Amino acid sequence: MVDNVYLLIFYGVLLLFILVASFLLFYIRNQSVVWKQKRQLQETQINQQKELLNAVIDSQEVERKRIGQDLHDEIGGTLSAIKLMLNSLRNQLSEDQEEVMTEAKQLIDKMIVDVRHISHDLSPPGLAVFGLFATIEAFVALINNTGEIKISIVQYESLEELLLPEKTALALFRVLTQLIDNTIKHAQATEITISFKKAALLEIAYQDNGKGFDLEALERRTGIGMQNIQSRLQMINATYQINTSVGKGFRLEIACPFAAE
Structure with missing residues (x-):
């Protein structure tokens, strides 16, 4: 009879140990799944942010390129045309007017260089x-x-x-x-x-x-x-x-x- 009691206690303790071990294994496995899901969620969010960032930067570069080309082709071309027009008037000006014309041409030259630098910075051609x-x-x-x-x-x-x-x-x-x-x-x-x-x-x-x-x-x-x-x-x-x-x-x-x- 005593042996049977000890045997029941042993099996009871063993069963309790198995239950505790099973619970711990289930808890650890569940936590592992939770952490894995959190990590995947974080990675997904990072990838989404990176994709959004790429899209924003790509659109910025497209706009930079368009503005740079417009500056170089339209404004730069217009300034060059104005300079040619001023050159055509050189022989029709008085000495004072010629001095003003020279200063205006120097200013246009500077503007052409500035526009070229800005357009190259916006869209580096090389x-x-x-x-x-x-x-x-x-x-x-x-x-x-x-x-x-x-x-x-x-x-x-x-x-x-x-x-x-x-x-x-x-x-x-x-x-x-x-x-x-x-x-x-x-x-x-x-x-x-x-x-x-x-x-x-x-x-x-x-x-x-x-x-x-x-x-x-x-x-x-x-x-x-x-x-x-x-x-x-x-x-x-x-x-x-x-x-x-x-x-x-x-x-x-x-x-x-x-x-x-």
């Missing part, structure tokens, strides 16, 4: 033909010619043959020009250095010698310029790291995947 590096060099040359700031480009190896998808090249061009614009407007810098290095990823380092800023303040309050930079880098699966502090300049390092040659 990007698809010559690639990112040649286009950046041409853009930097324009900035250096103003004498407002000195920009140096460093390539640790020849990168002209590096294959970059069109969207990647355009995104990096926009990022670098936005960084240059930010430096000129806000940093009070005299020099900018942009370096390119090909490793497992394309590594780009942008650095200025300006006044820098509080990085924590930037993270709390990001302006439109930095938001555009972050969005474009996210779009091409590039990572970045910012190093800056008050009085010590600004540095941004980018690591971007590229197509195999």
